[in-house]
Amino acid sequence: MTDTPSLDRPAEALDALRAALAAAGPDLPPDLLVFGDAIPERNLQDWSRQPPVRPLALARPRSTQEVAAVLRACAQTGLAVVPQGGLTGLVRGAHPVAGGVALSMERLTGVEEVDAEGATMIVRAGTPLQQVQQAAEQAGLFFPLDLGSRGSCSIGGNVSTNAGGNRVIRYGTARDQVLGLEAVLPDGTVVNALNRLVKNNTGYDIKHLFIGAEGTLGAITRIALRLQPRPAALDAALCALPDYASLLGLLSALRARFGPGLTSFEAMWDEYLDTIVSTFDLRRPFAAAHRFYAIVEISRFGAGDESRLPDALGELMEQGLIEDALIAQTEREAAAFWQIREIVGDLRQKAGPLVSYDIGLPAGVTDRFVETSAARVRAQWPDAMHLAYGHLGDNNLHLIVRSPACGSDQPRDGFDRAIYDTVREFGGSISAEHGIGTTKRPYLGHSRSPEEIAVMRMVKRALDPEGRMNPGKVLEG
Amino acid sequence: MTDTPSLDRPAEALDALRAALAAAGPDLPPDLLVFGDAIPERNLQDWSRQPPVRPLALARPRSTQEVAAVLRACAQTGLAVVPQGGLTGLVRGAHPVAGGVALSMERLTGVEEVDAEGATMIVRAGTPLQQVQQAAEQAGLFFPLDLGSRGSCSIGGNVSTNAGGNRVIRYGTARDQVLGLEAVLPDGTVVNALNRLVKNNTGYDIKHLFIGAEGTLGAITRIALRLQPRPAALDAALCALPDYASLLGLLSALRARFGPGLTSFEAMWDEYLDTIVSTFDLRRPFAAAHRFYAIVEISRFGAGDESRLPDALGELMEQGLIEDALIAQTEREAAAFWQIREIVGDLRQKAGPLVSYDIGLPAGVTDRFVETSAARVRAQWPDAMHLAYGHLGDNNLHLIVRSPACGSDQPRDGFDRAIYDTVREFGGSISAEHGIGTTKRPYLGHSRSPEEIAVMRMVKRALDPEGRMNPGKVLEG
Numbered sequence: 012m013t014d015t016p017s018l019d020r021p022a023e024a025l026d027a028l029r030a031a032l033a034a035a036g037p038d039l040p041p042d043l044l045v046f047g048d049a050i051p052e053r054n055l056q057d058w059s060r061q062p063p064v065r066p067l068a069l070a071r072p073r074s075t076q077e078v079a080a081v082l083r084a085c086a087q088t089g090l091a092v093v094p095q096g097g098l099t100g101l102v103r104g105a106h107p108v109a110g111g112v113a114l115s116m117e118r119l120t121g122v123e124e125v126d127a128e129g130a131t132m133i134v135r136a137g138t139p140l141q142q143v144q145q146a147a148e149q150a151g152l153f154f155p156l157d158l159g160s161r162g163s164c165s166i167g168g169n170v171s172t173n174a175g176g177n178r179v180i181r182y183g184t185a186r187d188q189v190l191g192l193e194a195v196l197p198d199g200t201v202v203n204a205l206n207r208l209v210k211n212n213t214g215y216d217i218k219h220l221f222i223g224a225e226g227t228l229g230a231i232t233r234i235a236l237r238l239q240p241r242p243a244a245l246d247a248a249l250c251a252l253p254d255y256a257s258l259l260g261l262l263s264a265l266r267a268r269f270g271p272g273l274t275s276f277e278a279m280w281d282e283y284l285d286t287i288v289s290t291f292d293l294r295r296p297f298a299a300a301h302r303f304y305a306i307v308e309i310s311r312f313g314a315g316d317e318s319r320l321p322d323a324l325g326e327l328m329e330q331g332l333i334e335d336a337l338i339a340q341t342e343r344e345a346a347a348f349w350q351i352r353e354i355v356g357d358l359r360q361k362a363g364p365l366v367s368y369d370i371g372l373p374a375g376v377t378d379r380f381v382e383t384s385a386a387r388v389r390a391q392w393p394d395a396m397h398l399a400y401g402h403l404g405d406n407n408l409h410l411i412v413r414s415p416a417c418g419s420d421q422p423r424d425g426f427d428r429a430i431y432d433t434v435r436e437f438g439g440s441i442s443a444e445h446g447i448g449t450t451k452r453p454y455l456g457h458s459r460s461p462e463e464i465a466v467m468r469m470v471k472r473a474l475d476p477e478g479r480m481n482p483g484k485v486l487e488g
Numbered sequence: 489m490t491d492t493p494s495l496d497r498p499a500e501a502l503d504a505l506r507a508a509l510a511a512a513g514p515d516l517p518p519d520l521l522v523f524g525d526a527i528p529e530r531n532l533q534d535w536s537r538q539p540p541v542r543p544l545a546l547a548r549p550r551s552t553q554e555v556a557a558v559l560r561a562c563a564q565t566g567l568a569v570v571p572q573g574g575l576t577g578l579v580r581g582a583h584p585v586a587g588g589v590a591l592s593m594e595r596l597t598g599v600e601e602v603d604a605e606g607a608t609m610i611v612r613a614g615t616p617l618q619q620v621q622q623a624a625e626q627a628g629l630f631f632p633l634d635l636g637s638r639g640s641c642s643i644g645g646n647v648s649t650n651a652g653g654n655r656v657i658r659y660g661t662a663r664d665q666v667l668g669l670e671a672v673l674p675d676g677t678v679v680n681a682l683n684r685l686v687k688n689n690t691g692y693d694i695k696h697l698f699i700g701a702e703g704t705l706g707a708i709t710r711i712a713l714r715l716q717p718r719p720a721a722l723d724a725a726l727c728a729l730p731d732y733a734s735l736l737g738l739l740s741a742l743r744a745r746f747g748p749g750l751t752s753f754e755a756m757w758d759e760y761l762d763t764i765v766s767t768f769d770l771r772r773p774f775a776a777a778h779r780f781y782a783i784v785e786i787s788r789f790g791a792g793d794e795s796r797l798p799d800a801l802g803e804l805m806e807q808g809l810i811e812d813a814l815i816a817q818t819e820r821e822a823a824a825f826w827q828i829r830e831i832v833g834d835l836r837q838k839a840g841p842l843v844s845y846d847i848g849l850p851a852g853v854t855d856r857f858v859e860t861s862a863a864r865v866r867a868q869w870p871d872a873m874h875l876a877y878g879h880l881g882d883n884n885l886h887l888i889v890r891s892p893a894c895g896s897d898q899p900r901d902g903f904d905r906a907i908y909d910t911v912r913e914f915g916g917s918i919s920a921e922h923g924i925g926t927t928k929r930p931y932l933g934h935s936r937s938p939e940e941i942a943v944m945r946m947v948k949r950a951l952d953p954e955g956r957m958n959p960g961k962v963l964e965g
Contacts, residue, residue, distance in 0.1 A: 209656060210884045217944060267717050315796045474946055
């Protein structure tokens with residue numbers, strides 16, 4: 012936790028903030044700031060299940076100018092600022108800091124512009140992801156970023172944390188959807204870098220500073236997004252495989268056969284599927300038990316692009332790579348495959364407390380990693396559940412770990428050490444898509460070299476010399 | 489031109505550099521540095537046709553450690569350093585500075601590692617692009633970045649300048665091919681950020697600092713590249729169109745029908761095609777004259793992916809969008825289409841001095857831009873040739889301007905003003921893919937806001953506080 016001087020004298024700090032804002036703009040709306048008990052509970056925490064923190068004040072600007080006014084006032088009064096999007100983060104990145112100001116983008120919403128011809132869109136940071144997807148669809152186009160929290164998360168938060176999701180294998184992460192952005196620096200300077208061009212090599216591409224920085228360098232206010240052609244059809248299949256080599260073989264074979272048409276490849280270890288099916292009382296997709304499962308999705312475009320998936324899977328089954336496969340004949344059948352993967356979000360409610368991990372690993376070593384990690388966890392907690400699944404095609408493994416014997420007091424720190432130490436040994440990343448926030452900060456050095464962290468600090472000092480912008484997140488304060 | 493203190497006393501500066509290097513590493517090879525007349529002519533300039541500059545010394549390291557030793561020695565002696573790749577740049581970005589050290593990567597070559605399963609590759613910065621492409625092909629994969637200078641340019645230069653080329657519409661620029669990199673900071677610190685993971689959200693993604701920075705923040709030494717599935721077949725066609733709306737319509741229609749299968753869309757204005765055909769005595773592709781032409785390329789993957797291009801173009805012709813079209817039946821016919829586009833590199837030799845431009849523009853306004861620009865150029869130089877062509881799908885327009893009456897003394901500065909002022913009015917970019925270097929530096933403010941440039945300076949100061957790294961390039965010294 013990072014404290015600010017305002018902690019000692021909150022009333023004085025508040026008065027100073029109010030005065031600075033009043034001086035900044037007489038036209039600012041009276042409800043721009045709320046204080047104390049008037050701050051809604053939802054703004055005190057993200058989805059990380061960490062203890063809530065009540066900030067000094069909550070700002071809810073409706074425009075870039077209001078964001079700039081708040082940041083200028085905070086600069087004048089030396090207050091820390093924590094930007095907030097949809098608050099669906101899992102690493103405490105948007106948790107307020109005590110004595111600081113939470114800067115929520117929840118009112119800075121709306122799609123400002125859709126250019127169907129140029130396949131671009133300008134959106135305000137607080138716009139929910141789902142609204143962005145819908146606006147693209149209405150223009151006959153496609154915004155491919157997709158997460159389970161699409162109705163709650165904001166596009167600004169997606170960009171600020173470089174969110175991933177289900178279609179990274181083909182379309183990349185949030186970063187890859189961004190052509191330009193507007194951000195406000197800690198001193199209140201508005202930086203308009205709302206580029207709409209695919210190619211623009213005019214000096215440093217500063218949008219990349221703010222993307223994935225988790226609000227530690229400035230507050231993103233508007234974003235220019237790139238849109239994609241909308242697939243005419245999606246083919247989905249659920250494949251059963253005998254071993255990990257076959258799983259990698261299937262991924263390679265589908266890449267070679269479909270190229271960019273392969274838009275999802277979700278792997279599930281047997282323990283994952285067995286647990287999900289029994290916990291949620293789902294129908295087992297295959298009569299027999301298999302070692303691995305994969306949901307694959309192929310996108311087709313335009314007229315005459317017939318499905319080639321049945322033939323491809325037929326051949327791969329003849330080759331012995333696949334043991335069994337189901338091809339969805341309807342959208343409902345496809346949704347049933349995806350349910351096996353997406354219902355995991357409800358596992359906590361059904362099974363009780365658990366700890367989940369978001370890890371990046373080279374695909375070639377992911378199976379050995381899972382075995383090693385499970386063995387190490389079970390050496391200390393022999394009853395532990397250790398469920399593995401993830402977007403294998405983009406190096407992303409999710410793990411769910413839970414020791415039933417530990418009940419409501421899951422040994423999170425112990426799990427963390429066992430798992431992150433194994434990640435380091437395997438040359439992996441401690442965060443594939445969730446970010447660092449504060450919960451993963453102690454392990455940053457497991458995945459980044461001291462020299463990399465030193466460069467991060469140079470950038471942080473350059474853009475936020477007073478360290479007031481989302482202090483303590485990503486880097487120690 | 490940026491001078492360094494060593495200009496006053498070159499002999500002393502050289503002695504100090506030699507002493508610093510000797511102290512740094514007794515094992516450094518004696519040919520690491522060459523001086524004065526021993527410096528080859530090729531290292532004195534890039535392809536921008538600007539006057540050559542002889543540096544104090546040329547360093548040709550064979551390893552990252554040698555790069556670091558050179559940079560440390562330069563830091564100790566206060567010398568400026570200019571990284572050089574294949575020297576094929578067009579904006580003077582790799583021109584030495586007088587009194588400084590040119591740091592050529594020409595001996596830091598080779599593919600260190602190819603991971604076919606993970607579809608990644610580690611290469612040294614000086615490796616020619618063509619060698620990278622070949623290594624990917626040998627692994628059954630595909631490295632999509634492609635430029636006319638593929639045999640001469642280096643992958644380090646491609647990344648450092650964020651090069652574009654013919655397939656950006658589908659695969660993005662050089663930036664999008666990079667998973668990680670290793671760079672040496674101006675003080676000699678080696679920063680290993682050789683990430684190989686598609687998803688890795690562990691703090692700031694510092695590779696983006698060095699990509700496109702044209703060597704002003706550090707020297708890139710090694711790069712982790714992402715490889716792609718290799719297309720099974722490429723379909724190429726040359727289309728003739730009646731007007732600009734039809735050209736945009738064709739682009740939209742092909743995007744909708746082929747999605748990511750559309751891997752090239754090269755537009756050519758009639759004046760371009762007419763001039764090329766007559767200058768190089770090529771066969772006219774169509775008997776009739778048309779207003780616009782486009783080379784389109786569709787990639788197909790795997791077995792059973794039959795060509796849908798003839799049907800698609802047939803329908804678009806029935807709709808009146810296309811006036812005529814030729815579909816290549818052989819690779820040789822496809823090469824003939826591309827020759828019309830690629831032979832422009834030889835136009836200078838045939839037609840005499842000319843000035844070429846690399847501009848980014850929203851596709852919707854590109855035609856109006858070309859008309860406006862041509863009118864303004866011809867208002868001053870009525871005889872001017874004004875040829876337009878480019879990668880329309882990624883907002884990239886190339887222009888060639890030449891006034892025959894001006895002979896060998898083309899009014900470059902006058903052309904620049906007329907064209908870049910028009911770019912600013914149309915909300916375009918003064919450099920889509922070539923970068924800024926020094927030749928476009930006076931116009932940086934035409935495409936970037938003062939706040940953006942201020943952020944660039946913050947980053948520059950943070951990583952290169954003494955301003956010794958490629959001084960005067962991109963930003964004024």
